[in-house]
Amino acid sequence: MVSVITAMQPLEHIMEELEQAEGLEALQAATEALCDHYGIDHVVYHWVDSVGGQYGCGTYSDVWRARYLELNYVRVDPVILGCFQRFHPVDWKRLDWSSKAAKSFQAEAIEYGVGNQGYSVPIRGPNGQFALFTVSHSCNDTWWADWTEAHRRDLILIAHYFNQKALEFEPDRKPEQSQALSPREVDSITLLAMGYSRAQVADTLSISEHTLRVYIESARFKLGAMNTTHAVARALSRGLIVV
Amino acid sequence: MVSVITAMQPLEHIMEELEQAEGLEALQAATEALCDHYGIDHVVYHWVDSVGGQYGCGTYSDVWRARYLELNYVRVDPVILGCFQRFHPVDWKRLDWSSKAAKSFQAEAIEYGVGNQGYSVPIRGPNGQFALFTVSHSCNDTWWADWTEAHRRDLILIAHYFNQKALEFEPDRKPEQSQALSPREVDSITLLAMGYSRAQVADTLSISEHTLRVYIESARFKLGAMNTTHAVARALSRGLIVV
């Protein structure tokens, strides 16, 4: 194997490679280099797509990756759910593993080679883009605590660069989404997201319900939504409105 | 002036202060310490709320801050507009200053003491939270290019910590951890958020539409939502579902 002769790369070098990366392969290589550098089991970056589809790179086994996708584990994985509500990186131990589904998920993950320890950095981009950068290892709690404490800052930066590159490489993830809503449309969709009925919204905005409908429909059109609920969901997950 | 006797603090020290900060004043102090440390004119962190309301800390003059708020410059400021669509930090020179409104805004900003150079880091948190960390200075282009190149990584990290603290201090952004939804409820709400009608959802889940309604209603009850759209919006912004 050629890899035997590749010397362990210093972090600075890996970071620079990352900043200059020009394709997914370079990112994949970076995950492997990071594993080497830190001497840990896994380094993974993955983009959590709005459709539940995913994308990314990392050192998890193909079998596990396939299984994860096939069984749609995004909807179960406490790491995803937990990070989605957080801003700061989090140790897996601090997540909520209490549900039955989560427990069996965890057992299975370890079976497939994922470490018993993990640390994940949530990352968010424009238009509601969301991704995770995760490091995982098999070891005891104290070793892991020391390790994460020592490298937490680097991990945030690395996560940032991974996501930057992913956004660069994947321009087709946000083109259609770019359509911005007009102020009135934002008002309308926001109020609907707050639970008001059309009548109430029209009243609140002091416009006729007919006018309101025009806004909702044009917003729906811009967002490519099939109905009001869909429009609200899209506006929310793209960060166009905040409730 | 007392500030004469405060020695310039090393970055490491400022970062640690920041990580341990327990109030807005500490953040304010950090912006000032950073100015000192780097020898630049301004360091500003500010949270940009959807409603245009804002919040933050920094070294801009009070007059400028008041004016900015009063005239609702969030809707004009090319820095905000540009960063909102970007993930990576950006130099102000690369933004779109072409509109008339932007030009007069820029002139006015400089008049009020903002530097002619600037570098802003966009930051995003859960629930569509958005904030900016900005450094600004008056100098020529090459000096600024060298300076930003030298410190870009630190700036990303500092921005991260500022935002982490701001999120901590803002309690009303994460209080209501509502009841968890049952798996079927999650499915139902998720599919609704993806734009399916009730009939389609029932079909997809292979249950009767009546049953589906029970899920939707119980989910709505758990989420304290007034209607389906509201329930979807709440589930989304609480991170209970991922669309």
Add this chain to the structure above:
DNA sequence: TTTTCACTCCCCAGAAATGGTGAGGTGTAA
């Protein structure tokens, strides 16, 4: 200057969602 776009208003009829109530089966946890 012309065009484009946001904003406002109006009608109608059919499709979809809602609110209330009820009932039976399963499994887990106290």
Add this chain to the structure above:
DNA sequence: TTACACCTCACCATTTCTGGGGAGTGAAAA
């Protein structure tokens, strides 16, 4: 064993939403 939460199904009448038209203003951009 007894709760309790989850999953499944049903009917009623009413409210709300949706899809299809058309039309005029003013401001800003091309």
